Amino acid sequence: MIVADKKPVEEIIDYVTDCKNILVLGCNECVTVCEAGGKKEVEVLASTLRMCFLNQGTEVSIDEITLERQCDHEYLEEIRDVADRYDAIISLACGVGVQFMAEKYHSVPIYPGVNTCFLGATEKRGLWTERCQACGNCMLAITGGICPVSRCAKRILNGPCGGSSNGKCEINKDLDCAWQLIIDRLKALDRLEDYEKICSIKDWSTDRAGGPRKVVREDVQS
Amino acid sequence: MRLQYPANVKIIRLPCTGKIDLIHILRAFEKGADGVYVVGCLEGGCHYIGGNLRARKRVEQARKILDLTGIGGERVQMYNLSASDGPLFVQYAIEMNEKILELGPNPIKLKKDAAA
Ligand code: SF4
Ligand code: SF4
Numbered sequence: 001m002i003v004a005d006k007k008p009v010e011e012i013i014d015y016v017t018d019c020k021n022i023l024v025l026g027c028n029e030c031v032t033v034c035e036a037g038g039k040k041e042v043e044v045l046a047s048t049l050r051m052c053f054l055n056q057g058t059e060v061s062i063d064e065i066t067l068e069r070q071c072d073h074e075y076l077e078e079i080r081d082v083a084d085r086y087d088a089i090i091s092l093a094c095g096v097g098v099q100f101m102a103e104k105y106h107s108v109p110i111y112p113g114v115n116t117c118f119l120g121a122t123e124k125r126g127l128w129t130e131r132c133q134a135c136g137n138c139m140l141a142i143t144g145g146i147c148p149v150s151r152c153a154k155r156i157l158n159g160p161c162g163g164s165s166n167g168k169c170e171i172n173k174d175l176d177c178a179w180q181l182i183i184d185r186l187k188a189l190d191r192l193e194d195y196e197k198i199c200s201i202k203d204w205s206t207d208r209a210g211g212p213r214k215v216v217r218e219d220v221q222s
Numbered sequence: 223m224r225l226q227y228p229a230n231v232k233i234i235r236l237p238c239t240g241k242i243d244l245i246h247i248l249r250a251f252e253k254g255a256d257g258v259y260v261v262g263c264l265e266g267g268c269h270y271i272g273g274n275l276r277a278r279k280r281v282e283q284a285r286k287i288l289d290l291t292g293i294g295g296e297r298v299q300m301y302n303l304s305a306s307d308g309p310l311f312v313q314y315a316i317e318m319n320e321k322i323l324e325l326g327p328n329p330i331k332l333k334k335d336a337a338a
């Protein structure tokens with residue numbers, strides 16, 4: 001999923017400091033799971049803003065809505081009739097949702113309420129870690145299901161660098177060396193011969209190096 | 223025991239302090255409460271294992287938000303006691319009541335009243 005983290009409330013207050021009608025808009029998907037932008041976080045942010053404004057003696061109306069998703073037209077359409085009642089919308093969706101909102105609704109500024117961080121997994125509640133950088137050409141088949149693109153600090157593709165020590169990465173002693181993980185996994189799978197295969201230069205044109213990307217699927221288009 | 227505790231303490235019963243969510247505490251202040259305290263079982267003694275530890279974290283979260291909003295984080299407090307310790311319950315109620323009386327009313331309540 002897409003992992004996001006909360007933005008400091010002070011930063012959000014700065015965006016909306018002169019507004020009188022604000023909508024805090026949550027998203028029911030990834031940001032709900034990583035506890036940054038779901039219904040609960042919408043409630044807490046809205047309550048915090050309300051108390052801030054009340055304490056400053058300014059009267060501000062703050063509404064709360066949480067959509068199923070903010071990255072699909074049909075869900076964003078649900079606020080079509082109310083969107084222009086606001087002079088600011090704080091979207092707690094990932095950067096995709098914030099942008100899709102901004103593309104759809106031009107009469108009101110959309111502000112991000114979270115910092116979108118990475119594609120990752122919930123290791124346990126309160127701990128999310130990166131697993132994929134959407135390189136567009138997945139090589140997990142030959143690396144024992146462990147991604148060197150996202151998990152090796154240097155993104156190297158043919159075994160560890162010289163800094164790998166005791167299974168940890170040289171940039172941080174708390175970080176597993178991705179290549180140590182890959183070798184251990186291939187060993188356990190009895191497929192160390194995969195490790196011996198030289199991985200040729202990766203085609204990074206499917207990664208961000210090729211500019212903004214798109215997936216076109218005419219077979220499913222209507 | 224029929225012990226007396228300050229009359230302006232309003233008790234909200236919960237099956238476990240772990241049921242408390244951050245938003246419950248914030249809403250109380252938004253609606254004008256002058257202080258909120260959470261009384262849980264002793265740490266390590268939770269019937270649901272970690273409910274009171276969760277509550278403590280939520281009280282901490284509320285404290286930060288109340289500081290940020292200018293209402294004052296010291297208005298929210300976590301206490302722990304044994305479920306059978308009535309006298310200590312009263313002592314905490316008195317302590318909290320005195321603290322809140324000293325701090326005065328919730329500032330947003332004053333502003334709301336002034337605006338009305
Ligand atoms: S190889 Fe590419 S697509 Fe596959 S997990 Fe790693 S970054 Fe993601
Ligand atoms: S120590 Fe391992 S994870 Fe870190 S940069 Fe070197 S190969 Fe990559």
